[in-house]
Amino acid sequence: MTETDRLPELAESLRVAARRFGTPVYLTDAVGLIRAAQELRAAFPDPWIRQYSVKANDVAAVVARIGAIGLGANVVSRGEWAIASRAGIPNERITLEGIGKTDADLRAAARAAADGRPLRWVAIESADEAAALARLARGAGVTGLEVLLRFNPAVEPETLHGLAVGAGSSKFGLADDELADAIEAGGGSDGPLRWRGIHLHVGSQLGAVDAWRDAVRRGLALVALLRGGLPGFDTLDLGGGFPVPPLGDLGPRPERFAREIPDLLESVPLDRRPGRLAVEPGRFLVARAGWLVGSVLHVRDRGGRMVVIDTGMTELIRPALYDGRHPIVALTSHGRPVDQVGGAGSRPSDDPDGGLVHVHGPICESTDALGSHPLPVLRRGDLVAIREAGAYAASFSSTYNGRPRPPQVILEEDGRLTLARRRGSTAALG
Numbered sequence: 001m002t003e004t005d006r007l008p009e010l011a012e013s014l015r016v017a018a019r020r021f022g023t024p025v026y027l028t029d030a031v032g033l034i035r036a037a038q039e040l041r042a043a044f045p046d047p048w049i050r051q052y053s054v055k056a057n058d059v060a061a062v063v064a065r066i067g068a069i070g071l072g073a074n075v076v077s078r079g080e081w082a083i084a085s086r087a088g089i090p091n092e093r094i095t096l097e098g099i100g101k102t103d104a105d106l107r108a109a110a111r112a113a114a115d116g117r118p119l120r121w122v123a124i125e126s127a128d129e130a131a132a133l134a135r136l137a138r139g140a141g142v143t144g145l146e147v148l149l150r151f152n153p154a155v156e157p158e159t160l161h162g163l164a165v166g167a168g169s170s171k172f173g174l175a176d177d178e179l180a181d182a183i184e185a186g187g188g189s190d191g192p193l194r195w196r197g198i199h200l201h202v203g204s205q206l207g208a209v210d211a212w213r214d215a216v217r218r219g220l221a222l223v224a225l226l227r228g229g230l231p232g233f234d235t236l237d238l239g240g241g242f243p244v245p246p247l248g249d250l251g252p253r254p255e256r257f258a259r260e261i262p263d264l265l266e267s268v269p270l271d272r273r274p275g276r277l278a279v280e281p282g283r284f285l286v287a288r289a290g291w292l293v294g295s296v297l298h299v300r301d302r303g304g305r306m307v308v309i310d311t312g313m314t315e316l317i318r319p320a321l322y323d324g325r326h327p328i329v330a331l332t333s334h335g336r337p338v339d340q341v342g343g344a345g346s347r348p349s350d351d352p353d354g355g356l357v358h359v360h361g362p363i364c365e366s367t368d369a370l371g372s373h374p375l376p377v378l379r380r381g382d383l384v385a386i387r388e389a390g391a392y393a394a395s396f397s398s399t400y401n402g403r404p405r406p407p408q409v410i411l412e413e414d415g416r417l418t419l420a421r422r423r424g425s426t427a428a429l430g
């Protein structure tokens, strides 16, 4: 599937959002969200279970729109669970996973089950966690609390080191020789937990399908093996990781991953195949739909053109944290709209960098740098937009340097701008 660039249609709305709500401001393009969800559903149609990983973008209004398109929510804490609930997603479509689950998180899952509102499942990270959940479930008088085992597939994900959570050396999940202990610690087949299957996640922003294919093969083999002794062990959750490369770059789309599945299933005897398959993407659904608009604060010459803008690692930490790359385009140049794609526009004739401008954020850290981009002549007050800023941006933001959270604006399908979250206040800091 080819993707069209939404910038020509969105540029004016981005400028209006900046004028109306100030900068920095996040804008989510509802049409972009819907298109991504449709593409995902076409690749993994029913009866696939599609869970949105809330960690990618936890703005309740965004989660609500994704829920309304028919996805469930995958959460890692009671905080994310509360957001998913506020977004109107019922517990039966919410899954709880994550390496940081506390007793309070597990107790909440046990209580919800006791109240007759169980989560779809809880994915277990370790034998310790299995024992804790079993104890809390017993305490709440619950039986049959559905769990998956988070399996570390020990593959070599084709992605940045910091995103390669499916590597054997990572802190995530159970190694294959730890699974039996976790089941035992959780009370085995007669305890309060109902073992439903395997959960894995290879990594984020996967550049190829090979490690994913290996991981799925290993996951299928485990389901086939454990199905023998555990009635109802029928689920394989393949996590997320579908990439969003810079527009125009090639990267495997969800359909390319899905194409691997039939052959992999064929390699398992029919009665040992999982009855339920799930995916839980985050980035793919929200990254492209998200924009972060900032204003130019300083224009400098440092042996090349440099600008400092009013947004950076506090709103988008990915470049500083793991060298994430985000294209930046100009929305205005000398106060006038720049409407051509890529923000080319007028450039200084004597530019030594061929039009590339080094863009920096406003934070008192030199790693707060946003890369070099082809930008026109800019002056203080000009507007720029950072692309692909819908995933791991707002949800990963901080108030470092005393900066309140920027507002969240949704560009609705009919072109209206809705304020989904106000700018944080300086009074609430400290």
Ligand SMILES: Cc1ncc(COP(=O)(O)O)c(C=O)c1O
Pocket: 053, 056, 097, 098, 165, 200, 201, 203, 204, 205, 239, 240, 241, 242, 280, 281, 282, 283, 284
């Ligand atoms: C277990 C799990 N599932 C799903 C995801 C979502 O990944 P992505 O946003 O790359 O699709 C993550 C991201 O870290 C994860 O840890």
